[in-house]
Amino acid sequence: MAKRTFRIWRGNKDGGEFQTYTEEVSTGMVVLDVLHRIQAHQAEDMAIRWNCKAGKCGSCSVEINGKPRLSCMTRMNSFTEDETITVQPLKTFPVIKDLVTDVSWNYKQNKRIKPLAPKKRDADGNHRMFQEDVDRVQEFRKCIECYLCQDVCHVLRDRDGQDNFVGPRFMIRLASLEMHPLDTADRIPAIKNEYGSGYCNITKCCTEVCPEHIHITDNGIIPLKERVVDRFYDPIAMLLRKVRGDKKHA
């Protein structure tokens, strides 16, 4: 056991400040364990959101020493022994209380996205897909909706950006639908005009913080941007589409 110092943001939507706590830390603890210990011994009214403590529910997202992290997956031994650990709520979303933010804006973005529209089954009643097509979208299905990528995205950090861009989490949801081998819906015009793909300048900060190691930019956002370019800016593809009467991919 060793005593460690934490600075934790305490407050609500009207404002707040960092408070300093010193707490005993045992071998093997993660930041969420220490937050619980502080809550039990020193700050009973401190609000923390968590659920699984296994990196799977996406609830315990906070900023630790300025970086978006899951508190249940951040081991205390990743810090030096004399380091003060600063914990604060996600900056991109409004604070409810202490470390808990209101992430409901994200659920609204999800509702705006056209769901899967599967093509008709084959004559024998089956759907058929190539394994490589299934593998491609499987990566995107690993998302635990922790919104760490949304938190770090500089477009969304600027609250005006939230009017224009759905953010990386929903770009990969769009990618999972657009690349789905059975899907027939056309979301490319909306990806450009409503969901704001042009606002992403591929800084890859979202990919760096994703706890599921999803290649958000390389495998999701960039291919979607390429489809937008093919559709709206490639004259040969546009001509071919016109000749063929295609509505969807060029």
Ligand code: SF4
């Ligand atoms: S790559 Fe795009 S979506 Fe990801 S953080 Fe940067 S601007 Fe945001």
Ligand code: SF4
């Ligand atoms: S893409 Fe990664 S960082 Fe973004 S919400 Fe999903 S799991 Fe979290």
Ligand code: FES
């Ligand atoms: S508590 Fe579920 S991801 Fe951390």
